Amino acid sequence: MPRRRRGRFTPKKTTKSHGGDPASPTEAEWRSMTEFGSFVVRDEEDVEHIFRKGDDATVLPYKAIVGEELPLHKYWVARIKEIRAKGEDEVWARVQWHWSGHEVAGTIKSFHGASCGNYERIYSDHFDYVSSSAFDAVVHVHKFFETNPNQPYIGKDEFYTRYTFEYKARIINPRPGSGTCVCEEPYSPDDTMGLMHFCPRPSCRHAYHQKCLLAEFKDPESSMTRSLRLLASSPDSDETIVLEDLISSEPPKKKRRGRPAKKSLDPIGVSLEDLLKGMPSGLVLVAQQPIVRGAAFSAGGVSGNVQAVLHARNMVYAALSGTPIPDDWEDNVDIDRAIVRVPGRKPIPAFVCPKCGGAI
Template sequence: MPPSAAETEGGDGTPPAAASDASSYSGESGSESGSGPGPRTKRKPGRKPGRPKKRARPAPAAEPAPVNTEVPFKVVPTARAKGRKARDDDDIDAAFSYSIQPRALWDGLERFRHFVIGDEKFSVDDHVFVNHSNVVQEGVLTDPHEYWVGRILEIRAQDASHVYVKINWMYWPNELPDGRQYYHGKKELVASNHVDVIDAMSVSGRATVTHWLETDEDDNIKDLFWRQRYDSYSGELKPVRKHCTCQRFYNPDTTMIRCASCKIWLHEICLIKELIRAYRGQLDAAGVNIAFYKNLGAKRRAGKKGRARDGNDELAEQVYGPIDIVVTDDSHRAVYRDRADTECTLPLRCMACRADIV
């Protein structure tokens, strides 16, 4: 259930049980949370948040607070400091410089490592869902796309009714200026350097977000993830890794096959098109509908039937056609059915090194 009241940790001498480790915040090192990688994943966990340097004084006792009260702070970008380099990929403060105005008011607030809404505790470096409006949504969170997503950088409070969160926003791909691209997965977020200060009561719940590194060999992503960065001030969307002999990107909602010989990852649809080229006569004789793949992903002009296809649509989602590539623990094979409805197989061959994929 969404929270009904905000609490900073501690109280009038009787802090809640979870408040025994409340500490002043003394750093903003990056961190990624999420379940461990499953088969075929390409990600690594980030750094854990550093230990606080000192204990915090108990915050004021919890009191009911209005939802999304007016936030008197504004994040203002400033010039990048010379010689500053990011310590890691999550070091948002080293990626660009900003100030929070009015500075004196912000500096006068006390820092905390945690805050509590209802019976849920939120900490620095947690990813959270944030409501779009002042209305708290009732019920269990079912569709993450109905919320904004961000990472908590800092927590400050004046009292229990005025708790503020400095948050680093993650973007849903459809929120980008050019919208969702063919390689963006359904659970994909895009990291950014967009920072805001929000009221703690606008936080709806904790989000599990994983930093997916495409250099790994597995890609079974169960939770929300990010692999790409967006500079919200310059409008630049950082590139992601290219794959396959086609040198296009990878949508994790689709299948890729790894060649054990040259270690390259190949799009399933590219392998199928190579099979059609190599075994066209055999497939025609068997009555396989290879016309299904003829114009798949081909560029065409927009007409009365809708927008123009960009040539990458075939990689935007899993393709289910008359030829299927079956992957098991110890083999890969292409399967199709002939005119007699008999299952037939074809060997797979890497388009890069020409080695058999077994």
């Protein structure tokens, strides 16, 4: 496993977004080099950092010098596809680049790079050879699927990708703004003024800008029923769930093994209100939250509270049917990241989905 001390990376052309190192091997030289599965970079404190084939990694950008302060989102990001070396002193990686939104906008004039977040990267079909001396750290680039009701949490300072970029064809997939708001403008994760509301129903699964919903999609129902209307919006049904119909007419089955759950409810003859009061208050509160994302809701990160809220709703549905709430329910429902708080703002208005009319 060859080793290489980090140094300065100076690509050939300043006008090119990535690559162009004049010292990089030719195709013929590359084929003659010895292949490896990983390489090691020693930092200034002589600590070794291992980079492996298949890793996503940050790369020092043009003219960057080791030791100078550089925000993490300013680094280039690449996936290591192959590693080869000439002896022990010259190690190169063939990489596939993750471009930033602004870099793509420099190639596709119609693409609005400002709609991409600082930590957003667009996975391209653009390859280069990069010296091992240019690599900084292994990172994880999350996949962000805007319409996925089970989208895992992505923090606001974590790398993520939602588009792919065909460099020569100048094509972005999926088309930014497709499958989203009525305005067809894409979600801008770093926009601190905006929120988007997500409808989880199978035939919808779209997110809508709050500013677009304000015009004609306010919920006409009484605010007294708002929390129950949100709770009745399920990711598994296009119809509004009738919560009372979920209440079981049979006693809950006892667990045969293990410790019984702390919150085991007997729903027979008990009202919906009483059953909800008998569940963990934090769980019910999360289940009744609107599903939102956007920088104005900072606790939600990039992806918002979609996964946590839907986990909570499904556990409440199961509990109404007589299934005990697991002791470890908080492992799947992060209350702090799920409850919608927007400092300095008025309470979030009640909206309906423009497509299905359900509460969102």
